[in-house]
Amino acid sequence: MSYDVVVAGGGPVGLMLACELRLGGASVVVLERLTEIDPTIKAGALNTPSVEALYRRGLLPALREVQERAMEVVRAFMQKRAAAGGPQRTPPRFAGHFAGMMLSADLFDEDDPDLARRGPITEIGLVPQQQLEQILAGRAAELGVEVRRGVEVTGFTDDGEQVTVATTEGPVHGRWLVGCDGGRSMVRKLAGFEFPGTDPEITAYQAIAEMEGTDDLGVGWQATPTGIYSHGPVPGRILVVRFDDGAPGKADKTEPVTTEELQDAVRHVTGSDVVVKGITSVTRFTDNARQATTYRLGRVLLAGDAAHVHSPFGGQGLNLGLGDAVNLGWKLAAVVRGQAPEGLLDTYTRERHPIGAWVLDWTRAQIALMRPDAHARAARTVVADLLGTVTGTTYFVKKISGVWQRYDMPGGGHPLMGRSVPDYEFEDGSRLADHLHDGRGLLLRQTGSRLGGAAADGYGDRVATVTTAIRDAHAPGALLVRPDGVVAWVEDPETTDSEGLANALETWFGAPADVPVTLA
DSSP, X not given: OEEEEEEEOOSHHHHXXXXXXXXXXXXXXXXXXXXXXXXXXXXXXXXXXXXXXXXXXXXXXXXXXXXXXXXXXXXHHHXXXXXXXXXXXXXXXXXXXXXXXXXXXXXXXXXXXXXXXXXXXXXXXXXXXXXXXXXXXXXXXXXXXXXXXXXXXXXXXXXXXXXXXXXXXXXXXXXXXXXXXXXXOHHHHHHTOOOOEEOOOEEEEEEEEEEESOTTSOSEEEEETTEEEEEOSSTTEEEEEEESTTHHHHSOTTXXXXXXXXXXXXXXXXXXXXXXXXXXXXXXXXXXXXEOSOSEETTEEEOGGGTEEOOOTTSOHHHHHHHHHHHHHXXXXXXXXXXXXXXXXXXXXXXXXXXXXXXXXXXXXXXHHHOOSXXXXXXXXXXHHHHTSHHHHHHHHHHHHTTTOOOOOTXXXXXXXXXXXXXXXXXXXXXXXXXXXXXXXXXXXXXXXSSOTTTTTTOXXXXXXXXXXXXXXXXXXXEEEOTTSBEEEXXXXXXXXXXXXXXXXXXXXXXXXXXXXXXX
16 A cells, blocks of 8 residues: 555654644644553653644643643642642742753733734643654544554655555655654664764763652752752652763663663762662753755655654753644645645755754753862853743743744745744634645635635635734734644735735745635
């Protein structure tokens, strides 16, 4: 059987991409070597673009439920510490951290234009990766995505027309192959992608473990003379950062972490005689930071950790990968359907590579401030002072949350161009995100706009048109939104600008259909 797209890797990025492809009308199969969702402790938070993307696909209620369960665990940990004589604390509002320095959600400026008009997503953030993967797996099943677990990719050939993927269960044929198979991506290596970057300085461990002697450990991030550690906010959770040039990480990374290795690292960094009795979940990682120079070679593309690796500090990795998937999915589906030229795929690397490069530098900067030497600790003190101000905290929150992200968009100098569209509320009580569930673009025109009602004729299968009043005095008269929620055109209030809209529609959605589609 042949598919439009073969996705190698069924983690959150691969599943998100597969869902977007199916919404766009492509047939897709996901090949995942693991038979079950990986239980290893991983990312625990989503940033604004990730939550927006899931919200726009109707998944906000599921995220709320997961976050509430996660907060119950955090509250239980805080109560247990208080009962043992620790300080009485309530779980902090989620704001993130930089180099292990926590940001106070009570300090940032919520009236900042980049942080406003985000709608009901603002209270969502604490969503563990495994639970997100469960949500996406359920969504993929609803959409008819074929997910084959226990199937490992062993090679492939690209003849320019089709990709034949060799697997442990035999060949799989597709018109396109996307590697979402992690930092050690087989797809990336076999395809010959260049992967330059910087070597590691640390070996770090994150674990859920049964430990004794932790009463003296601080809760949250703590700097010590030998490194950095974080304890909590769930029972048994410990993260330690050891500056050793990534020595253990340079060895065979497939070797399991033993209780002795974890205990040695914990003692070295914390200075406490902690005894590790058993390990429930553990991961060993370094700050190896590398990025593919392009995300496409022929009929092979990369997304997520296959395209870029870095330390997880600041919680950017999962979110960066989800952003890749949301950006690529609708574009590749449009090419598959023949409604857009292959050149549309060139915008994938052009838009996503700069954001990936920023994330690598953002994580490198944190490693520099985590070093235990005198110079780094002096710089750390300066940054900590900045984090004690509204201006400083707002800057870091905006960076960590991802609201600063903007794509270089042709033909537009309007502030909304290339940015995530605000979640406007309409006169009927619905919100803009409610009209993006089906994965089409959206032409939004306010009642009284100079734009004609037939402006998107011929695009009804790709672009929905909504005419309404917006409950926001700053909203433009009309705007075009891509399936990924990015603003691609904004009406000029001085003209009808029909030519600009026509160009934007053709750029992002291809040529109009021969017969105009009647819109409801």
